[in-house]
Amino acid sequence: MKARITVTLKNGVLDPQGRAIANALHSLGFGGVEDVRQGKLIEVELKAADEAAAKTELDAMCRQLLANPVIENYRVELL
Amino acid sequence: MKAAVIVFPGSNCDRDAAVTLEAVTGVKPAMVWHGDEALPKVDLIVLPGGFSYGDYLRSGAMAAQSPVVRAVKAEAARGVAVLGICNGFQILTETGLLPGALMRNSGLNFICRNVDLTVERADTTFTNAYTQGERVTIPIAHKDGSYFADDETLDRIEGEGQVVFRYAPDADGGSGNPNGSRRDIAGLIDRSGRIMGLMPHPERAADAALGGIDGRRLFESLTRTLN
Numbered sequence: 001m002k003a004r005i006t007v008t009l010k011n012g013v014l015d016p017q018g019r020a021i022a023n024a025l026h027s028l029g030f031g032g033v034e035d036v037r038q039g040k041l042i043e044v045e046l047k048a049a050d051e052a053a054a055k056t057e058l059d060a061m062c063r064q065l066l067a068n069p070v071i072e073n074y075r076v077e078l079l
Numbered sequence: 080m081k082a083a084v085i086v087f088p089g090s091n092c093d094r095d096a097a098v099t100l101e102a103v104t105g106v107k108p109a110m111v112w113h114g115d116e117a118l119p120k121v122d123l124i125v126l127p128g129g130f131s132y133g134d135y136l137r138s139g140a141m142a143a144q145s146p147v148v149r150a151v152k153a154e155a156a157r158g159v160a161v162l163g164i165c166n167g168f169q170i171l172t173e174t175g176l177l178p179g180a181l182m183r184n185s186g187l188n189f190i191c192r193n194v195d196l197t198v199e200r201a202d203t204t205f206t207n208a209y210t211q212g213e214r215v216t217i218p219i220a221h222k223d224g225s226y227f228a229d230d231e232t233l234d235r236i237e238g239e240g241q242v243v244f245r246y247a248p249d250a251d252g253g254s255g256n257p258n259g260s261r262r263d264i265a266g267l268i269d270r271s272g273r274i275m276g277l278m279p280h281p282e283r284a285a286d287a288a289l290g291g292i293d294g295r296r297l298f299e300s301l302t303r304t305l306n
């Protein structure tokens with residue numbers, strides 16, 4: 001089974017990298033860019049009995065390692 | 080005082096910490112490899128600076144899951160003092176032993192220079208050789224040192240006196256905060272008073288021949304308290 005995990009910064013957490021990207025886009029002439037937030041995309045291949053079991057396990061992976069709940073949100077999708 | 084210094088793949092201040100500990104305490108610390116599941120009996124555990132596991136995923140995230148850090152958590156629960164310097168501070172927040180998180184510096188640069196700090200607490204295990212409100216100069220060397228916690232957590236840790244060091248304002252009135260840390264926080268202690276993390280490197284400011292001695296008293300404080 002394949003899963004895609006998207007990790008993003010929570011609202012209110014400063015993202016200096018996102019801001020630098022926004023500035024670079026502005027200087028390229030993309031003047032309509034209002035905000036950029038940078039995150040992470042993690043793809044996991046795993047063996048699991050069924051989709052529910054996979055989701056439970058992926059959720060535990062996110063909570064224990066893949067995302068830091070102090071600063072990040074995550075979303076799990078099975079592909 | 081007997082100390083252990085944890086060595087992760089990618090640690091690069093472990094030997095600096097060991098040299099300073101030996102100079103101050105007269106006892107060679109035990110160097111403990113990251114794969115070890117048990118620690119020798121010690122009074123102090125140091126999580127040193129560096130780039131444990133290449134800082135993959137997030138600084139300190141992998142180290143927080145390593146076998147030796149499980150052992151560190153068990154020792155901390157028994158009351159053994161734990162000091163996390165730079166990457167060690169990042170590891171302590173990733174394990175949840177200290178609140179908050181350390182994020183990319185607001186200016187995005189790696190910063191390696193001396194900074195001035197204000198000693199907010201001179202009554203802790205780690206800082207009793209300093210004076211309350213004193214200004215000290217200690218180097219920083221990091222890219223992920225911007226302290227973040229939500230407002231509620233910040234109010235709580237300030238209310239409970241957990242802020243031990245803050246970046247001091249510049250002489251010309253600038254904030255002096257090099258990395259965007261919320262409320263200028265440079266170092267924190269946990270509620271028990273036995274676990275401390277800080278981004279500046281006191282072990283690099285403990286020998287006059289190497290540019291400063293303001294960090295030495297942190298180790299003297301520990302020796303005084305834990306002997």
